[in-house]
Amino acid sequence: MVFDLEMIKKVYASFASRVEAARKVVGRPLTLTEKILYAHLWQGNATNAFERGKSYVDFAPDRVAMQDATAQMALLQFMQAGRDKVAVPSTVHCDHLIVAKENSVADLQRAMNESSEVFDFLSSVSNKYGIGFWKPGAGIIHQVVLENYAFPGGMMIGTDSHTVNAGGLGMIAIGVGGADACDVMAGLPWELKFPKLIGVKLTGKLNGWTAPKDVILKVSGILTVKGGTGAVVEYFGEGATSMSCTGKGTICNMGAEIGATTSTFGYDESMSRYLKATGREEVAALADSIKQHLTADAEVYANPENYFDQVIEINLSELEPHLNGPFTPDLATPISQMKEAAAKNGWPTKIEFGLIGSCTNSSYEDISRAVSLAKQVDEKGLKLKANFTITPGSETVRYTIERDGFLSLFNKIGATVFANACGPCIGMWERLGAEKQEKNTIVHSFNRNFAKRADGNPNTMAFVGSPELVTALAIAGDLNFNPLTDTLTNEKGEQVKLDPPTGYELPPQGFAVDDPGYQKPAADGSKVQVVVDPKSKRLQLLDPFAAWEGVDLKGLRLLIKAKGKCTTDHISMAGPWLKFRGHLDNISNNLLIGAVNYFNDKTDLVKNLVTGEYGTVPNTQRAYKAARIGTIVVGDENYGEGSSREHAAMEPRHLGVRAVLVKSFARIHETNLKKQGMLALTFANKEDYDKILEDDTIDIIGLTSFAPNVSLQLNLHHADGTSEAIFVNHSYNEQQIEWFKAGGALNIIRREFAG
Numbered sequence: 001m002v003f004d005l006e007m008i009k010k011v012y013a014s015f016a017s018r019v020e021a022a023r024k025v026v027g028r029p030l031t032l033t034e035k036i037l038y039a040h041l042w043q044g045n046a047t048n049a050f051e052r053g054k055s056y057v058d059f060a061p062d063r064v065a066m067q068d069a070t071a072q073m074a075l076l077q078f079m080q081a082g083r084d085k086v087a088v089p090s091t092v093h094c095d096h097l098i099v100a101k102e103n104s105v106a107d108l109q110r111a112m113n114e115s116s117e118v119f120d121f122l123s124s125v126s127n128k129y130g131i132g133f134w135k136p137g138a139g140i141i142h143q144v145v146l147e148n149y150a151f152p153g154g155m156m157i158g159t160d161s162h163t164v165n166a167g168g169l170g171m172i173a174i175g176v177g178g179a180d181a182c183d184v185m186a187g188l189p190w191e192l193k194f195p196k197l198i199g200v201k202l203t204g205k206l207n208g209w210t211a212p213k214d215v216i217l218k219v220s221g222i223l224t225v226k227g228g229t230g231a232v233v234e235y236f237g238e239g240a241t242s243m244s245c246t247g248k249g250t251i252c253n254m255g256a257e258i259g260a261t262t263s264t265f266g267y268d269e270s271m272s273r274y275l276k277a278t279g280r281e282e283v284a285a286l287a288d289s290i291k292q293h294l295t296a297d298a299e300v301y302a303n304p305e306n307y308f309d310q311v312i313e314i315n316l317s318e319l320e321p322h323l324n325g326p327f328t329p330d331l332a333t334p335i336s337q338m339k340e341a342a343a344k345n346g347w348p349t350k351i352e353f354g355l356i357g358s359c360t361n362s363s364y365e366d367i368s369r370a371v372s373l374a375k376q377v378d379e380k381g382l383k384l385k386a387n388f389t390i391t392p393g394s395e396t397v398r399y400t401i402e403r404d405g406f407l408s409l410f411n412k413i414g415a416t417v418f419a420n421a422c423g424p425c426i427g428m429w430e431r432l433g434a435e436k437q438e439k440n441t442i443v444h445s446f447n448r449n450f451a452k453r454a455d456g457n458p459n460t461m462a463f464v465g466s467p468e469l470v471t472a473l474a475i476a477g478d479l480n481f482n483p484l485t486d487t488l489t490n491e492k493g494e495q496v497k498l499d500p501p502t503g504y505e506l507p508p509q510g511f512a513v514d515d516p517g518y519q520k521p522a523a524d525g526s527k528v529q530v531v532v533d534p535k536s537k538r539l540q541l542l543d544p545f546a547a548w549e550g551v552d553l554k555g556l557r558l559l560i561k562a563k564g565k566c567t568t569d570h571i572s573m574a575g576p577w578l579k580f581r582g583h584l585d586n587i588s589n590n591l592l593i594g595a596v597n598y599f600n601d602k603t604d605l606v607k608n609l610v611t612g613e614y615g616t617v618p619n620t621q622r623a624y625k626a627a628r629i630g631t632i633v634v635g636d637e638n639y640g641e642g643s644s645r646e647h648a649a650m651e652p653r654h655l656g657v658r659a660v661l662v663k664s665f666a667r668i669h670e671t672n673l674k675k676q677g678m679l680a681l682t683f684a685n686k687e688d689y690d691k692i693l694e695d696d697t698i699d700i701i702g703l704t705s706f707a708p709n710v711s712l713q714l715n716l717h718h719a720d721g722t723s724e725a726i727f728v729n730h731s732y733n734e735q736q737i738e739w740f741k742a743g744g745a746l747n748i749i750r751r752e753f754a755g
């Protein structure tokens, strides 16, 4: 079945003329990214050229995707927008709320028991508003989107940072907070600062042990976790076209880890093959009919320096397999240097777990290549030395790899197959003994490896690698093992070498599935009732936030000055807290509990300046709220890196934090703060971070004349009686200032609807 074919036809029908209009106003050949962006202007044909990194532009995305952990908040907001039906095709995917413990069957059953209230809520809201619903067990959002919905040249937004995965099928797919999704579903334009463009030229060809994952691990090492901020990464060259479509998906997926707005590839044969293999021959034919528009103009790839803001070149023939980590996805180490790096840094070399799968790496190709190594365990008289787990990305992949005998091969060597869900990747992993907090090493093919992410243990060092490298390392049980050069001692005491992995781009016998887990919404949802129990601990209807009081904010207290890395996982932890994603008050009890307090190097211990006592961050903030004292949060570089979860913005808003002042923001988090009516500010001079003292009282001056490109002033009143003023910048445009004034963007939509 092809979903939303009419919508795709419509997009393609106007694509050529829109690209033509764009080429005229821009006045030069266009990159693929520009073509897709200009083809999706809210206004229709382009009438002027936009300035990269400067112009705010209204877009009209073709579709919206949401996953269960973020959809709850997105849909609670949408329910307030007063619409009968979503304005663009939208889907909900139940994948984040399934705990991995025993095996797929037992774990899925447990999730159905424990989270039925949330699944039923999502299912009924979807049914009511015309949203496609993918049940628990159907698979991970991005894999299901790639298999069913992504199409070359399309534009989508999704309430998950790895929405960018669909770039593997030539889309511009962008991760956003739920409030953004709510706008688009309500039929409003979606605003984005026109991105800068990074071109990555891939020469040569992947071979042997190297996989698409290594391309993005290498790029992360080059660009770091903030190098892609505000930019779209466009990959091209012979190395790009010679790679599978799902491999391209892997590369785009992990572009979230460099902060990129999204990543994409031009339409090519690999995409056409993938579309056909997943039952979308019609989409492939449609894309073929406009294929010259679904890639950059030839001049661009011939002279990329003239068209991109930055160009990186990687020769795939020489690229080595990498392992990135621990604790950050950009610490890239080629496998040949791992032994030395581990010794130098004191990383434990015994590998406890190898985990493959996740939305990043769970294609048929990935699994088939991992299986080619698993097979060698028996053939070469080896034994798996580490625990080994597989989380398939979708029921279609799972069903197909079972049919093709891969699952039984994994089972034979003692691996565990978890449910088709995020599982360990999002901390939904009941790992035995994790509570002992022992220092240990795991390797996985996921994308994120922040502290505590997978199992809640701050001393687990997680290294990210390709599924094939993870499999080889799990067989060896040793971080020092380099499968390219080293041998292993088998059970008979012989030295054996693993053959390089081989696999299939697509299943030779085609994909198969019995029940993909899709639920079609009612044609007329007006009679569908959505019930939220007022006593529920998991779901809570939203109350509108209060509007700005119209005066400068004076007498604010410092809630926390966060030191170093402060990702959304530090601000609103996942794992066990995921169960409160639909209940703002309950989830607010995790506010910033992972952030390190600059003044005492501890997490979740801050000074209450009214009582002088130290307490947890949420309790201290609740005390300020009760005393009607506004607060401010201060942070370091790339604050809010990682997830799209808007809870990281809604929690401080709900508990009475008024402003977040940092050295720099990650894109999605900054927008989420603005959308919820918070002040997202940056130091004009980064060194001023040092001027903020624990006992300060702080005034924010200039709000009564709040205007784009005009700095605000902060008066810091120190405890010793001295005061000093510093300047802070912001990136609010006119409309975003209105959000601040109204107390949040949703208050404006609500008002328009009521009016």
Ligand code: MIC
Pocket (backbone or CB within 6 Å): 069, 070, 096, 159, 160, 161, 162, 175, 426, 448, 574, 642, 643, 644, 645
């Ligand atoms: C993640 O990978 O961190 C998540 C969990 O998928 C998040 C979304 C969430 O927090 O629900 C993301 O990447 O946006």
Ligand code: SF4
Pocket (backbone or CB within 6 Å): 096, 140, 141, 160, 162, 358, 359, 360, 421, 422, 425, 426, 446, 447, 448
């Ligand atoms: Fe799920 Fe992990 Fe992918 Fe996020 S990164 S969508 S948690 S599998």
